Amino acid sequence: MSSPKKSVSKRRRRSLLTVGALSTGLILTVTGCGTSSNSTASNTTKTSNTTSTSSSSSSTKVTKGGIITIAESAQTNLNWFIPIVNAEDDSVDNTVFYDQLYKPLLWINNNYTINYKSSIADKITYNKAGTVYHVFLNPKWHWSNGQPVTSKDLMFTWNVVKAASSAKAPSPWPYVGAGTGDIPNGIKSVVPNGKYEVTFTLDKPANQQWFIFNGLIQLTPMPAAVWDIHKNIMKEIKYLGANATNAMFDKVVDGPFMVQSAIPSQAWTLVPNPNYDGHKSTVKKVVFDYEASTAAEFSAVKTGAVNVGYIDFSQLGSKGALTSMGDKITPQYSFGMFYTDLNMFPGSKVKSLMDKLYIRQALHMGQDLQGIDTSIYKGYGPPIDGPIPTTPVTQFLDPALNTNPYPFNIAAGKALLEKHGWKEVHGVMTKDGKPLKLLMIYASGSTSGMDVAELMKEDWAKEGIDVTLKPMPFTTEISVTSNPKDASQWDMATGSGWDYNGPGFYPTGGQLFATGAPSGFGYSSKKEDELIAATHKPYATEAETMKHFFAYEDYTAKQLPFLWANNVASLTVTAPTVHNAIKYSDSAVGFPQIQYWWVSPSASN
Numbered sequence: 001m002s003s004p005k006k007s008v009s010k011r012r013r014r015s016l017l018t019v020g021a022l023s024t025g026l027i028l029t030v031t032g033c034g035t036s037s038n039s040t041a042s043n044t045t046k047t048s049n050t051t052s053t054s055s056s057s058s059s060t061k062v063t064k065g066g067i068i069t070i071a072e073s074a075q076t077n078l079n080w081f082i083p084i085v086n087a088e089d090d091s092v093d094n095t096v097f098y099d100q101l102y103k104p105l106l107w108i109n110n111n112y113t114i115n116y117k118s119s120i121a122d123k124i125t126y127n128k129a130g131t132v133y134h135v136f137l138n139p140k141w142h143w144s145n146g147q148p149v150t151s152k153d154l155m156f157t158w159n160v161v162k163a164a165s166s167a168k169a170p171s172p173w174p175y176v177g178a179g180t181g182d183i184p185n186g187i188k189s190v191v192p193n194g195k196y197e198v199t200f201t202l203d204k205p206a207n208q209q210w211f212i213f214n215g216l217i218q219l220t221p222m223p224a225a226v227w228d229i230h231k232n233i234m235k236e237i238k239y240l241g242a243n244a245t246n247a248m249f250d251k252v253v254d255g256p257f258m259v260q261s262a263i264p265s266q267a268w269t270l271v272p273n274p275n276y277d278g279h280k281s282t283v284k285k286v287v288f289d290y291e292a293s294t295a296a297e298f299s300a301v302k303t304g305a306v307n308v309g310y311i312d313f314s315q316l317g318s319k320g321a322l323t324s325m326g327d328k329i330t331p332q333y334s335f336g337m338f339y340t341d342l343n344m345f346p347g348s349k350v351k352s353l354m355d356k357l358y359i360r361q362a363l364h365m366g367q368d369l370q371g372i373d374t375s376i377y378k379g380y381g382p383p384i385d386g387p388i389p390t391t392p393v394t395q396f397l398d399p400a401l402n403t404n405p406y407p408f409n410i411a412a413g414k415a416l417l418e419k420h421g422w423k424e425v426h427g428v429m430t431k432d433g434k435p436l437k438l439l440m441i442y443a444s445g446s447t448s449g450m451d452v453a454e455l456m457k458e459d460w461a462k463e464g465i466d467v468t469l470k471p472m473p474f475t476t477e478i479s480v481t482s483n484p485k486d487a488s489q490w491d492m493a494t495g496s497g498w499d500y501n502g503p504g505f506y507p508t509g510g511q512l513f514a515t516g517a518p519s520g521f522g523y524s525s526k527k528e529d530e531l532i533a534a535t536h537k538p539y540a541t542e543a544e545t546m547k548h549f550f551a552y553e554d555y556t557a558k559q560l561p562f563l564w565a566n567n568v569a570s571l572t573v574t575a576p577t578v579h580n581a582i583k584y585s586d587s588a589v590g591f592p593q594i595q596y597w598w599v600s601p602s603a604s605n
Contacts, residue, residue: 060579062282066599068578069287071297071309074445075473078268078288081247081259082240083220084160087176087482087518089244091475092499092590097288099591100257100270101250103141103278104220105154106212108505110586112335118278118593120149120221120254122196124212130205130538135216137196143223143252144275151192156224158190158198160240163233170238176518180511181215182206182536207538207545213505223252256281256595265290272595281595293445301327307575307599313377314447316571326576331569333392334590335507336499337384339562340367340440340456344522345487350438351522354491358420360560363492364406365413366460373566376451381566386557387509389567396507398550405558414463422464429464437466441480443495444471453494467492481521494565499590508535509552513561523561531555576600 072078073093080089083102107118116122122138141149163169165178165185177183188201202211230236243249247262256278257270268288272281289305291297294312301309302321311319311329319329342354342363353359369383382391385404390397414429422429422436429436442453450471457467472480474495480486481493498519500507510532511517515524531552539545557564574581577600584596 062598063601064282065601066283066577067285067287068283068308068594068597068599069289069306071289071291071300071306073310073474074291074294074297077264077290077475078247078262079264079475080244081250082244083222084157084164084240085176086172086174086241088172088479090176090482090519091478096591097268099255100286100594101253101255101259102220102222103254104217105135106217108217108589110589112505112589124216126208130208130211131202133200133211133216134193135198135200139196140277141254142275142277143254144258144273145252146275147225149221149254150195151198153221153224154198154219155190155192156228157219157222159233160222160237161219164237170234170241172241172244173237174518177218178518179514179516180518181211181218183215183218205538207536210506210508210536214508214510217505226252257286260285276595279595282598286594294447301573304575307578308581309573311571311573312446312448313380313571314451316378322573328574330572330574330582331380332572332585333567333569334499335389335392335394336497336567337387337389338497338565338568339384340492340494340565341481341496341521341562342523343487343491344524345484346522347484347487348491348522349488350491357559358416360563361406362413362416362463363460363465364560364563365409365416366463366465367456367563367565368408368459369566370408372452372455376448376455377566377568380571381568384564384567386553386564387513388507388553391567395546396549396553398553400550400554401557406560410459410462417464424464427461427464428466435466436464437468438491439468439470440492440494441470441472441477441490442493443474443477445473446495449495456494484522487522508532508549509556510536513556520561525559528555528559
């Protein structure tokens with residue numbers, strides 16, 4: 001998810017958080033005062049055969065032509081194509097696609113620094129109090145029709161976001177980022193100061209990095225001259241919402257690619273934007289290919305119909321069929337988490353159950369996460385113990401959470417239920433005549449995903465928790481679980497996750513765990529809200545910043561707003577004729593720079 005996608009100012013170089021080198025080549029450095037990174041680091045990643053630096057050989061000459069065909073996640077349709085998205089269609093898959101069309105205000109590198117070379121913003125400055133931010137746009141950027149990207153376009157985005165965040169916003173809104181990073185209700189004013197500068201003034205002081213990485217990061221400029229055609233903003237957002245699901249609506253772009261065609265459940269095709277002002281792609285086209293299942297995707301990769309794809313963990317035994325042809329399999333971890341959603345929305349049939357911490361604890365103790373990692377994910381899915389993943393290791397992970405606060409223990413989970421008055425009747429824990437029966441939906445199309453769901457069901461049954469499984473396509477699952485107005489269709493949901501990649505790059509949890517969180521599932525705690533709010537404030541030292549962050553993290557880990565799962569690597573398969581796909585995958589944040597990928601002449605079409 002789009003993440004749950006898969007969310008810094010200039011010259012004074014003050015740093016609030018600096019996170020050191022990590023495993024899997026991931027570095028998180030949250031910089032201050034506009035420090036920029038104008039190059040992408042080459043990451044060392046483990047392949048199925050060797051450990052190699054994931055950059056193409058400098059002696060290999062880049063050639064023009066060829067087609068890159070990228071496999072989509074199994075049973076995943078791309079269904080949203082403008083860079084301001086609602087909750088129902090917020091997914092990493094959609095974001096990867098429209099990020100090729102529209103340049104974000106701030107592009108985050110794989111090392112979690114801002115790459116100003118690939119950002120619409122040229123720099124950001126702010127005051128010491130963290131209340132005033134000046135955003136300067138780089139005048140080099142132009143729309144594909146030749147017009148410059150200006151403050152007018154950024155102001156258009158701001159006005160759309162503000163209106164789409166309203167409770168009165170028409171369907172398909174509200175905007176998914178509402179409430180994250182002080183957007184929009186914490187903003188006192190937004191004022192253009194010329195063609196390439198916009199000033200944001202906040203109602204109250206904020207941690208500068210939090211506001212930039214969680215607030216300003218959301219505001220991708222949109223082409224005002226061609227989209228801002230209504231005098232009434234509510235009519236405007238209704239117009240944009242109605243067209244957001246049509247990829248051919250995106251006629252004017254400022255990114256490296258343009259849409260050539262889009263056929264749901266088949267393919268979505270991009271061609272290079274000839275007027276792009278950054279690094280121009282050398283390929284003929286990029287095709288995002290729909291896959292009906294992981295088996296279909298494996299076949300497509302094996303036959304060469306797809307040259308960048310993924311394999312399921314259940315298919316690792318057959319990897320030789322790919323590596324023998326020169327394909328590379330690279331496990332890639334994102335900075336994020338996977339989890340099982342718990343339906344605590346008003347209107348949920350199980351809200352009264354899920355609101356009880358001991359129920360959540362019993363469910364969590366019934367998950368054999370280490371066994372799932374070993375038997376299903378083959379060691380590529382380390383367990384998660386809280387809102388910050390244990391792999392890759394970052395400074396955001398509190399050392400106190402190196403051990404799971406609720407380890408797998410079926411007997412202890414069952415005893416906890418019995419302590420609160422539940423008794424086993426015909427194998428099912430029952431209280432006040434009501435059996436503990438739950439419906440869990442999960443993402444279909446993946447053998448390993450199905451195996452995980454069935455193992456969870458089996459272990460919960462030993463605790464006396466009767467779980468019925470219901471598979472559905474991932475996009476359908478996201479649609480169902482993100483709709484608080486119809487919370488009666490599910491009790492739990494698994495198979496999805498969250499990357500800290502926007503909105504929400506700065507991982508303080510407001511997007512997920514605060515009361516009314518736009519990407520949450522109804523969990524609410526006054527203390528949680530207070531702890532999250534404390535991480536949003538500016539502090540004089542890094543130590544004090546981390547003290548408040550760890551307090552939030554520890555409380556959240558033990559409160560279980562979600563059931564923590566495994567941080568599962570993506571097993572990315574690249575054909576030997578595709579170059580730079582791993583180097584510029586930006587796997588930590590989940591959004592690749594496909595304009596740097598290229599194809600060897602033998603694959604040209």
